[in-house]
Amino acid sequence: MLQKSLQPLKSWQFVYLKEVTSTNTYVKDNCANTNPRQKVVVFTDHQTEGRGQYGSTWSSSVGKNLLMSIYQPLASKSLDPLFPFKWNMYIAVIVRQVIQQLVEKKVSIKWPNDIIINDKKVGGILIQNLYSGSQIQSSIIGIGINVNQETFDDSLPYATSLKRQGTKNYDRQDILYQIINLLDGHSLNEAQTKNPHLILNMYNKHLYKVKENVTCRDKDGAQMEGILSHIDKNGDLNLKHDGALLRLAHGNYKLILN
Numbered sequence: 001m002l003q004k005s006l007q008p009l010k011s012w013q014f015v016y017l018k019e020v021t022s023t024n025t026y027v028k029d030n031c032a033n034t035n036p037r038q039k040v041v042v043f044t045d046h047q048t049e050g051r052g053q054y055g056s057t058w059s060s061s062v063g064k065n066l067l068m069s070i071y072q073p074l075a076s077k078s079l080d081p082l083f084p085f086k087w088n089m090y091i092a093v094i095v096r097q098v099i100q101q102l103v104e105k106k107v108s109i110k111w112p113n114d115i116i117i118n119d120k121k122v123g124g125i126l127i128q129n130l131y132s133g134s135q136i137q138s139s140i141i142g143i144g145i146n147v148n149q150e151t152f153d154d155s156l157p158y159a160t161s162l163k164r165q166g167t168k169n170y171d172r173q174d175i176l177y178q179i180i181n182l183l184d185g186h187s188l189n190e191a192q193t194k195n196p197h198l199i200l201n202m203y204n205k206h207l208y209k210v211k212e213n214v215t216c217r218d219k220d221g222a223q224m225e226g227i228l229s230h231i232d233k234n235g236d237l238n239l240k241h242d243g244a245l246l247r248l249a250h251g252n253y254k255l256i257l258n
Contacts, residue, residue: 009180015042021049023069024128024142031071032130032138040071043176064149066172070141083136084129085235085250088113089203090188091125091141096206098178099123099145103166108208111237111255116208120160121257122146143179147172158257204230215256216248
């Protein structure tokens with residue numbers, strides 16, 4: 001388990017917006033281009049054009065959920081082809097841990113970056129890394145967590161919230177601070193230096209449907225079933241299918257909730 005930072009959050013700039021098209025878009029337009037070394041958290045009560053993975057929309061009741069984007073400057077480095085998924089795993093592990101501390105039910109990570117309770121989606125992560133040439137300069141981390149919303153549209157049969165799973169109201173701002181505390185108290189490089197396999201092991205430990213039969217779908221809609229073995233260091237889902245171990249590339253396949 002990652003430990004919280006004991007340092008104050010004075011190094012972060014917090015921006016509250018009553019309404020915005022998308023917190024990720026706001027951060028990209030107003031933070032990355034104005035003060036690229038300042039760490040910023042933008043949060044809102046309502047997004048009119050919230051987005052999720054694979055171009056999906058993120059629908060949310062006004063003032064009920066945690067809708068935030070983090071602007072995180074990163075040390076300039078040559079592009080590590082494995083970094084994007086390492087970073088994705090790291091953020092997913094942090095968000096899962098914060099949510100697990102709030103509810104008694106098991107909280108899992110659905111490949112690549114959805115947060116699941118009771119076979120239903122309670123949160124999602126959308127990361128946009130910003131490059132200069134071959135170097136990663138910064139990252140925009142969009143996080144949506146259904147907190148106090150009690151009802152969902154019929155088009156979202158697999159959506160849930162912390163309140164529905166924990167039966168009480170939760171403080172959205174407190175959850176935000178817990179996430180920033182964990183992110184602020186560690187770096188991915190630090191975690192990898194102490195144990196190169198730490199984040200990958202934690203990710204696989206809390207992987208949704210691991211060792212169970214799952215259905216995956218590619219970009220053309222073709223489906224494949226098998227036993228979810230694990231996620232490897234490349235971010236690929238390893239699927240046992242017809243006696244063979246297949247590697248399904250992150251970005252080309254999607255794990256289906258059913």
